[in-house]
Amino acid sequence: MTDIVIAQTTIDDEDQAKALARGAVESKLAACAHIDAPFTAFYWWKTEIETAQEWRISYKTTTERLPELEAWVAEKHSYDVPEWITLPVTGGSEAYLSWVVEETTKG
Numbered sequence: 001m002t003d004i005v006i007a008q009t010t011i012d013d014e015d016q017a018k019a020l021a022r023g024a025v026e027s028k029l030a031a032c033a034h035i036d037a038p039f040t041a042f043y044w045w046k047t048e049i050e051t052a053q054e055w056r057i058s059y060k061t062t063t064e065r066l067p068e069l070e071a072w073v074a075e076k077h078s079y080d081v082p083e084w085i086t087l088p089v090t091g092g093s094e095a096y097l098s099w100v101v102e103e104t105t106k107g
Helices: 014-026 066-076 094-104
Strands: 004-011 032-035 039-045 048-062 085-088
Touching (some): 004 066, 004 094, 014 066, 048 066
């Protein structure tokens, strides 16, 4: 088990996805962020099934920085209830995991 997590959110605008990805990295809340190609989402919202084209942003960060990243994304995100899912990283390249820690260290 490591202290690294992948946190994910989605948004329906590519420029906003890029801003959320870049801003978190610039703020050192995440070592990197990947944006997946647009996909079609179906979901319940206020008693209706909605359909939207969305982009998924995956942040690589540490458990220490995760609360700050979550608060930052919630503040910047345009959705009333943005997706926020975290996945533990249970292993990986020691060099890569060390890089994530180094790049997210406050300094």
